[in-house]
Amino acid sequence: MKDFCQLSGPWAGLSTQECRRIPESIQLRINQSHIVGTGSDADGLFELDGNFDPETKRVTMTRRYTVTSQPGQEGVGIPFHYDGVWDGEMVAGRWHCRPSPMDQGDFEMWPDREEDRQELMIELHELSHAGN
Numbered sequence: 001m002k003d004f005c006q007l008s009g010p011w012a013g014l015s016t017q018e019c020r021r022i023p024e025s026i027q028l029r030i031n032q033s034h035i036v037g038t039g040s041d042a043d044g045l046f047e048l049d050g051n052f053d054p055e056t057k058r059v060t061m062t063r064r065y066t067v068t069s070q071p072g073q074e075g076v077g078i079p080f081h082y083d084g085v086w087d088g089e090m091v092a093g094r095w096h097c098r099p100s101p102m103d104q105g106d107f108e109m110w111p112d113r114e115e116d117r118q119e120l121m122i123e124l125h126e127l128s129h130a131g132n
Contacts, residue, residue, distance in 0.1 A: 001088030001089075002088055002089065002111070004030065004052055004054075004057070004059075004086045005030050005032060005033070005052065005054070006030075007028070007030060007111045007113075008028055008029050008030045008031075009027070009028065009111065009112075009113060010025070010026070010027055010111070010112040010113065011025075011026040011027070011028050011037075011039075011109050011110060011111055011112050012024065012025060012026070012109065012110060012112040013026055013039075013107060013108055013109030013110070014107065014108050014109075015041070015095060015105060015106070015107040016105035016106045016107070017043075017105050018105075022041050022042050022043070023041065023042075024039055024040070024041040024109070025039055025040050025041070025112075026038070026039035026048070026109060027039065028048070030052065033051050033052045033053065033054065034050075034051060034052075035048065035049070035050040035051060035052060035059070035061060036048060036049050036050075039063075042069065043065065043068055043069055043070075043075070044065045044066070044067045044068035044069050044070075044075070044076075045065065045066050045067040046063045046064060046065045046066060047063070047064055047066055048061050048062070048063050048082075049061065049062055050062060050082070052086065056085075057085050057086040057087070058083070058084070058085055058086075059082070059083075059084045059085065059086055059091045059093070060081070060082065060083050060084075061081075061082040062079050062080065062081055062082070063079070063080040063082060063095075064076075064077055064078065064079055064080070065077070065078065078097060078098070078099060079097075079098040079099075080095055080096070080097050080098070081095065081096055081097075081098055082094075082095045082107060083095075084107065084109075089110060090108055090109060090110035091107075091108070091109050091110070092106070092107070092108045093106070093107060094106055094107070095107050
């Protein structure tokens with residue numbers, strides 16, 4: 001199990017919005033239990049601020065878009081709440097728009113580091129040769 005507090009850097013993610021899975025690119029800074037970051041997805045550029053509880057492994061964050069793809073920059077500054085759980089490999093949970101709680105969906109995010117990709121390739125290689 002990876003230590004969440006040691007995973008500052010690039011992260012990747014997916015959020016479900018209106019039955020679409022939207023890829024995200026995220027840059028996180030984790031300082032003990034405080035999380036800050038920036039990122040981008042199809043809707044625009046955003047900032048993140050949140051917390052990690054090492055006992056429960058719960059991750060809570062608020063995302064606010066700083067630039068959007070919407071006409072007239074609609075949506076800038078609106079808070080989106082993310083509530084998930086770190087399982088040692090990724091954070092998975094639910095998000096919702098604070099002003100419009102019916103606007104919600106699932107999300108997943110994980111560290112996007114070269115050493116993690118290499119480890120996954122080794123595991124896949126070993127799995128593909130295990131049946132021979």
